[in-house]
Amino acid sequence: MQEKRDIYQAVTDRIIEALERGCPPWVRPWTLGAGDGRPRNAATGRPYHGVNQLLLWATAQEAGYRADRWLTYRQAAEAGGHVRRGERGTLVVFWKFVEREVLDENGQPVLDEDGRPRTRVIPFARGYTVFNVEQCDGLPEWMQVPEEPPGWDPLAEAEQLVQASGARIEHRGNRAFYQRRADFIRMPPRGAFRDQGGYYATLLHELVHWTGHKDRLDRKFGRFGDADYAFEELVAELGAAFLCARLGIRGELRHEGYINSWLEVLKQDKRAIFRAASRAREAAEYLAEDDRAIEAAA
Secondary structure, X not given: OEOOOOHHHHHHHHHHHHHHOOOOOOOOHXXXXXXXXXXXXXXXXXXXXXXXXXXXXXXXXXXXXXXXXXXXXXXXXXXXXXEOXXXXXXXXXXXXXXXXXXXXXXXXXXXXXXXXEOEEEEEEEEEEEEEEHHHEEOOOHHHHOOOOOOXXXXXXXXXXXXXXXXXXXXXXXXXXXXXXXXOEEEEOOHHHOOOHHHHHHHHHHHHHHHHOOOOOXXXXXXXOOXXXXXXXXXXXXXXXXXXXXXXXXXXXXXXXXXXXXXXXXXXXXXXXHHXXXXXXXXXXXXXXXXXXXXXXXX
16 A cells, blocks of 8 residues: 555656557557456456546556456455566555544634534545556456456447437537537537447547536536636546446547647646546436446446
8 A cells, every 4th residue: 555655646647648658548448358348356346436447547558458357466365366576566546534623723623503523524545556467377267357248238328328318419510519508419420430439439528528517517618728628628538438438338539639738737737637537427427327227336
């Protein structure tokens, strides 16, 4: 466990490194394995969420890992295997929530109307190191082999999610965008896309923008070229990636024109990727909450 490091900076540096190589870690990572696209803990089966997905996707792309299963050094040993000598682990973040008393400017406890000290919950980020199962030897077979893809049609699930959103979607023209003032999404005709995956990946990107409307999740959209605009585009890209992974869609996201602006945002604020991943997960769960066929987030 890593406690003394600046976790926010370490995670941001890792994402910046991937972006500077022109390889956003959230672009088509689900083609690497046979699972549902989300990295999972090999011992518990629990999926990693938010910024941890990005960190593990980045490592998987760089190393070419097909398996989407990860575990700690101790978990590998407890399973009867071991991490091979010389293998480098990947940082993931664990959140610990600590309750603290609220103090006034004199350092005295602030009391509520019943005379009891007010408290607030403070999140602390702690880092752990995990390894891909392909970095290990001696693991049981069920840990090494990614699970088979789900039996349902992922494109049918995507259509169900889109319909459940209630978003107004128009199919015409040759651009894809969300118009916030009129609150609608414009998409090119389906036949204009090379494949269904590309269509749904693009539509999910615009649907994440749609969740940011003031009557829904109320995010700042900014103006073209400013930091708020770049941040919202990052949220939409990550949200679409999370949804594609959840739905099993193999579609390329629209990212090329935004890499420089994302780098600028991340270099100026080491917590930006955490906020963006959090907003993206919130948007993805907002879109999926009425779709009972979608697995609820752990």
